[in-house]
Each structure stands twice: as C-alpha cells, then as structure tokens.
Amino acid sequence: MIRLAHFSDIHVTTPTLEWQREDWFNKRLTSWFNLCFLGRGKRFAHAEEVASRMMEEIAVRNVDHLIFSGDATALGFESEIRRAAELLRVGELAIPGLAIPGNHDYCTGTAAASGHFERYFSAWQTGRRIDAYHYPFAQPVGPIWLIAVNAATGNRWALDASGTIGAAQLERLKRLLNELEPGLKILVLHFPICLKDGQRELNLHGLRDLDALLAIANAAGVNLWLHGHRHAPYHFQKSAHANFPVICAGAATQTGLWSYGEYTIHDTTLTALRREYDPTTKRFRDAETFSLSLSHNR
Numbered sequence: 001m002i003r004l005a006h007f008s009d010i011h012v013t014t015p016t017l018e019w020q021r022e023d024w025f026n027k028r029l030t031s032w033f034n035l036c037f038l039g040r041g042k043r044f045a046h047a048e049e050v051a052s053r054m055m056e057e058i059a060v061r062n063v064d065h066l067i068f069s070g071d072a073t074a075l076g077f078e079s080e081i082r083r084a085a086e087l088l089r090v091g092e093l094a095i096p097g098l099a100i101p102g103n104h105d106y107c108t109g110t111a112a113a114s115g116h117f118e119r120y121f122s123a124w125q126t127g128r129r130i131d132a133y134h135y136p137f138a139q140p141v142g143p144i145w146l147i148a149v150n151a152a153t154g155n156r157w158a159l160d161a162s163g164t165i166g167a168a169q170l171e172r173l174k175r176l177l178n179e180l181e182p183g184l185k186i187l188v189l190h191f192p193i194c195l196k197d198g199q200r201e202l203n204l205h206g207l208r209d210l211d212a213l214l215a216i217a218n219a220a221g222v223n224l225w226l227h228g229h230r231h232a233p234y235h236f237q238k239s240a241h242a243n244f245p246v247i248c249a250g251a252a253t254q255t256g257l258w259s260y261g262e263y264t265i266h267d268t269t270l271t272a273l274r275r276e277y278d279p280t281t282k283r284f285r286d287a288e289t290f291s292l293s294l295s296h297n298r
Helices: 021-025 027-037 047-058 078-087 109-114 116-120 167-179 210-220
Strands: 002-007 065-068 097-099 137-141 144-148 184-188 224-227 234-236 246-248 259-266 269-278 283-293
Touching (some): 097 144, 144 167
Parallel strands (some): 144 184
Antiparallel strands (some): 137 144
C-alpha cells in the first residue's frame, strides 16, 4: 500500500512585499486589490497557522509522499514563496514531495520567469525529465508514477486566471509517459478537468489546451488526475471529459474549506480520507471518505 498526502492552494502572503514600478500596470495590482479589499485576505487570514498545523500532523501520519498542487502564494512575490516553502517544511521533512506552481505563483510574466518557485521548492521537484527541461517530471512512489505538469502562466489581464501547458511541454509529456516503466500513472497539475457540477471551466479560469492534454493522458493510460485551483474539494470517478478519476484537493487554508486529502492506494483502488481543520481545537479531524477505482478505461 502507498499513502499520499495531497494539499493545495494555501495562498500565503507576507507583511513586506517586493513591489516594483511595473507591478502597478499588470495583474498583480488587481490581485492585491482583491486580497485587501474584496475578501481574499479575510478568507486566508489564518493561512500560516493552518498550514503549520497541517504539516505538523502530516509528519506523524505515516505518509509515503507529499503532493502540493500549486498556489503557494497570493501575489507571487519571492517573499511569499519563501515563506510558503518554510511553512510546508520543504526539504525539512523526511517525507519526499512533489510540487508544481499555480497561477498565483506565476502572477506576472516576471514572476513566472524568475524561477523563485522552482528554487524554493527544489527539494520537491526532483525526478525523471526529458533532456534538460524542468517540466514535466516524474517521481516513482513504489509501483506508482507521479507526473508533474506545469500549466501556470504569467497572465497580464486582471480577470485572466487561465493556464497553458504549451505544445513543447505537451510533446515532452507524451514522451515521458511513454518511457516510464509500468505502473499507475497519476498526473499532478494545478488546473481541473471540470468543475464540481461536471461543466468545463470558464475560458478565463481554465486550462486553455485541456483537450490536447486529455488526448495524451487517455492514450498513455493515465489513472488519476490530481489538482487544486478550485477551493472547494470534490472528486469524480468518471466525467464526461475523461475516462479516469479526478480529485480536487480544494484550498488547504481557506476559512471554512480548509482541508487536505490522504489517499491509500492498494492495487488499483484508492481510498481517500479528507481531513478538515477545526479552529476550536486547532487540529484536523476526519471529514469525508470515498473510494475510486484507478483501472484505466481507454
């Protein structure tokens, strides 16, 4: 049996941020306005405490591997990424991990090109790659392959929270999936296949090249898709868009939604336990259980 801990969207910020003149003329300004005046800051007011409590718990729950599916930050500043990595104890815990950035971590083109996320989360970004390219990469966990795909992009427009993998990374992913030794294949990326109601994401909030990725995933026999981006957790055994199951971890630190998933995989069965934060006891408690079949149906 393999035990995985999956968490996402912690949206950490810091008191001091490295503002530059260019930040007042791109998406970072509107994201800051949302954080300070439209409620995001209030919803994630306890992010540091909850993230710290979560990692304290995970450290003693006999987990084999950690999975973080992006949005470590609110605005993608280096100080936020550094603080998020500290809270998640990246490189400190004896448990290996996998991490990919979310759209907030690549809030602007400058943030995406900076390499800050990759540097501070480097301990969770080891794995098999194609040539010298950073993404995608694959990590073995017993008989399972975790495959990290980066769909985060530095968007300019205020309402654009979409992502793109790009043709070059998609081609590398195709090669990587075909080269892996036999085993269950679990894709990890920030963006979902569909919403909780089964409908596709809006164009400005979803994965722009979703169809191309689904074609590759189906052809390669992918068994599971793990993601974040949407803050309420949900899961599917099968949807109208894919023949394999999907789990959205939700937001680990958002007030009222704060939770993470523990997945036990035996053969081709995944048994999930969602653990939610209780602010009165400052501990996590069992909230939901479900099972999924990971047998791929082409």
